[in-house]
Amino acid sequence: MSVHRRWFSLPREPATVAVGRRRVRDLLTAWNTPLDEDTRFTLDLVTSELLGNAVRHATGDAVTVGVHADPLHHRAVIEVYDSSPAVPVPGAPDGDAESGRGLLLIAELALAHGVVRKGGGKWVWAEIALPGAAARSAGDTPGGAPQQAPPGKVAPWAMTCP
Template sequence: MSVHRRWFSLPREPATVAAGRRRVRDLLTTWNTPLDEDTRFTLDLVTSELLGNAVRHASGDAVTVGVHADPLHHRAVIEVYDSSPVLPTTPAHPDEDAESGRGLLLIAELALAHGVVRKRGGKWVWAEIALPGAAARPAPGDHPPRQAPHGGVTPRAMTCQ
């Protein structure tokens, strides 16, 4: 089994979310990446949230999506680049009547790891997903909780220039 990588760009518009989700699924299928129903659901949701945030909150005409699959190590990474320098933040408790603000909380629950990498002219927001056959994710009490660094960047984030 080999590692696969592909990047593609899409216009920054609402239809991009569904198109990006389909493209990620198609790439993983083409690469014969093992997927079960739960993993497909997780990949769809994480891809939708990453792209939806970029479409709603970023600037510029396009977003770039990176898809990386490593079946041997049972991992896939979805990353979305946008040209906004504004880093995403996760509210501690979104208002229960709010229609948005839960995307990064969902990603944090479903992903093995997630974060943001600051780049000149924008940022990559990414999430690593377990593929079937991966070891179970540690229970929340098994590790001390990680605090967001100053500035409200997501807990597993890193920034670089």
């Protein structure tokens, strides 16, 4: 099994979320990446949230999506580049709010996630466990929280774009 990487750009418009989600799924399928129903759901949701945030809050005409799959180590990384230097901040929406939960969902579903500033913009990424990965125990990180990269740095466990 080999590591696969691909990047593609999409226009920054509402339809991009569905198109990007489908392309990520298609790439992983083409690479014969093992996916079960829970993993597909997680990948779809994380991809949707990353792209949705970029479409809603970023600047520029396009976003770039990076997809990395490492079936041997049971990991996939989805990352989205946009040209806005503003770093996303997790919200604290009230119970009736219709948005503001994306980063909270990503933090709950991802093994790790973060932001890397680059080229006047940023990569926002999330690492997802593929089937066969050992379950993360609450003792893996302090408080059982997902790992995050130090501000402005690439996390050593992540497979982020160059």
